[in-house]
Amino acid sequence: MRRADDRHLASGDETWWRDAAFYQVYVRSFADASGDGVGDLEGVRSRLGYLELLGVDALWLTPFFRSPMVDHGYDISDPRDVDPLFGDLDVFDRLLADAHQRGLRIIIDLVPNHTSNQHEWFQAAVATPPGSPERARYIFRDGCGFGGSQPPNNWTSTFGGPAWSQLRSSTGDAGQWYLHLFAPEQPDLNWENPEVVADLERTLRFWLDRGVDGFRIDVAHGMAKPAGLPDMPQPIATGSGLLQIDIADPRFDADGVHDIHRMIRKVLDEYPARVAVGEIWVSDDLAFARYVRPDELHIGFNFRLLEATFEADRVREAIEHSLMAVQGSPAPATWTISNHDAVRPVTRYGGGEAGLKRARAMTLVELALPGPVYLYNGDELGLPNAELPDWALQDPVWRRSGFTHRGREGCRVPLPWEGGTPPYGFSPTPGTWLPMPPDWADYAVEAQLEDPGSTLSLCRQALELRKGHNAFTGSELEWFGAPPGCLAFRRKAGGLICGLNTSSTAVSLPPGEVLLASGPLPPNGEALPPDTAVWLV
Ligand code: GLC
Numbered sequence: 001m002r003r004a005d006d007r008h009l010a011s012g013d014e015t016w017w018r019d020a021a022f023y024q025v026y027v028r029s030f031a032d033a034s035g036d037g038v039g040d041l042e043g044v045r046s047r048l049g050y051l052e053l054l055g056v057d058a059l060w061l062t063p064f065f066r067s068p069m070v071d072h073g074y075d076i077s078d079p080r081d082v083d084p085l086f087g088d089l090d091v092f093d094r095l096l097a098d099a100h101q102r103g104l105r106i107i108i109d110l111v112p113n114h115t116s117n118q119h120e121w122f123q124a125a126v127a128t129p130p131g132s133p134e135r136a137r138y139i140f141r142d143g144c145g146f147g148g149s150q151p152p153n154n155w156t157s158t159f160g161g162p163a164w165s166q167l168r169s170s171t172g173d174a175g176q177w178y179l180h181l182f183a184p185e186q187p188d189l190n191w192e193n194p195e196v197v198a199d200l201e202r203t204l205r206f207w208l209d210r211g212v213d214g215f216r217i218d219v220a221h222g223m224a225k226p227a228g229l230p231d232m233p234q235p236i237a238t239g240s241g242l243l244q245i246d247i248a249d250p251r252f253d254a255d256g257v258h259d260i261h262r263m264i265r266k267v268l269d270e271y272p273a274r275v276a277v278g279e280i281w282v283s284d285d286l287a288f289a290r291y292v293r294p295d296e297l298h299i300g301f302n303f304r305l306l307e308a309t310f311e312a313d314r315v316r317e318a319i320e321h322s323l324m325a326v327q328g329s330p331a332p333a334t335w336t337i338s339n340h341d342a343v344r345p346v347t348r349y350g351g352g353e354a355g356l357k358r359a360r361a362m363t364l365v366e367l368a369l370p371g372p373v374y375l376y377n378g379d380e381l382g383l384p385n386a387e388l389p390d391w392a393l394q395d396p397v398w399r400r401s402g403f404t405h406r407g408r409e410g411c412r413v414p415l416p417w418e419g420g421t422p423p424y425g426f427s428p429t430p431g432t433w434l435p436m437p438p439d440w441a442d443y444a445v446e447a448q449l450e451d452p453g454s455t456l457s458l459c460r461q462a463l464e465l466r467k468g469h470n471a472f473t474g475s476e477l478e479w480f481g482a483p484p485g486c487l488a489f490r491r492k493a494g495g496l497i498c499g500l501n502t503s504s505t506a507v508s509l510p511p512g513e514v515l516l517a518s519g520p521l522p523p524n525g526e527a528l529p530p531d532t533a534v535w536l537v
Helices: 041-046 048-054 089-101 120-126 194-210 257-269 285-292 312-326 352-368 396-400 445-449 455-468
Strands: 021-025 058-061 078-082 105-110 164-166 177-179 214-217 275-279 299-301 373-376 477-480 486-491 497-501 514-517 532-536
Touching: 021 455, 041 048, 041 058, 041 089, 048 089, 048 455, 078 089, 078 194, 089 105, 089 194, 105 194, 194 257, 214 257, 257 275, 257 285, 285 299, 285 312, 312 477, 312 486, 312 497, 352 373, 352 455, 352 497, 352 532, 445 455, 455 514
Parallel strands: 021 058, 021 373, 058 105, 105 214, 214 275, 275 299
Antiparallel strands: 164 177, 477 486, 486 497, 497 532, 514 532
């Protein structure tokens, strides 16, 4: 076996991630090489040329570890192996080596808050009596009320319903309850147990030694729980699968979580040029800032831009808060408008032609901002959310919300690559894991590649400029006055100006030479039409 460092992408740049364009590969839906209708690691490897052409710097691979797939891989039964659905460790090693050869880095998901209920630890926990060391790796409690028949507190699961499930006792008395902030098949780990800490360290080193460039940490504001597990002030009845928290919520952001991030950082610091980015759903800027202190996460996702509606004031507010939250920390702000849990931007911004125009405009806004940016696979093609029939829905959110919330699969439909009918080159089989819409031929990569007006071409040009043009240097922004419904900012050092028009009338362009626009500009080049963004120098 080669030494770990040989496998790692050679680079003198320890902080390559500070302005990297990351591309999130939802592995199930990217490309299927095995022909079972589900995307896999070999599929990703076969499409690395595309990612290089697109011009991204790094990939984030969603979980490909052993899993019963109740939450499509976020329920892990063995974090140190590849699920046969996606390949094996050899395929992973080949993918990583090939990506590195092309100059693409790879970060992978780390899911420390919970395991699968099929993990050997949880299997052992249910096979042993209350009080056993096996149970102490999870959060087991006796129930309340008569005969312990009520859950230990009022916490609800992010996916809907109570956050507690009761075990059936073989001896006839009331079984204990275990905590799961997500599906019952995802029991929460007990982070006060040193065994849990040691196991995560093992997982970190396992993948770092294989050469991964870092981790995206799932539910990075979860893990630690407050002493005594106090009730939620306002339990939320149905789940959405998204983790927005607007109220003081005892389920997340407990102080103890920062010790865990310090531990993770310590391990990462032993390896050169690695990065940890946390999924941090906290709405308070100060609370966010604590996650990116110098000895914690390198960077954190904040979701303000993703949550902002297509209104200049909201977008500006999101940008300002994101910058404010990292002020005084070594971390740059991190930008994203999309991921595998959210409705696709085209649909979120209104759908149809207007939705697409707005999504393209917001892509230019996010790519104009200083700091790392995360693009979600398929957004570069301008894909809308797909409408799926009830029978196709597999997301636990659908069932757990009492069939009131359709879940997150509309943004997880496999990617169209070529040809005029499903599966559009995604897979050798037409039986893809989610049905692909019959009218997606025009979205296919092949159909967009040579078309200069396509969304794919826009993203390629934007990424190339962002990487190569010196207007994009520097980390500070200054804002310009702008007409109602518009915003304009300038990268102070490099001089790039980005203007966005979210109003319904054309406005005059800021002065400067147009580098790129998200849609056609009028021939005299003096106006910025509605639903359009522009880059100028
Ligand atoms: C994160 C993931 C989401 C998953 C949840 C539970 O929010 O992004 O897809 O369902 O964590 O692991």
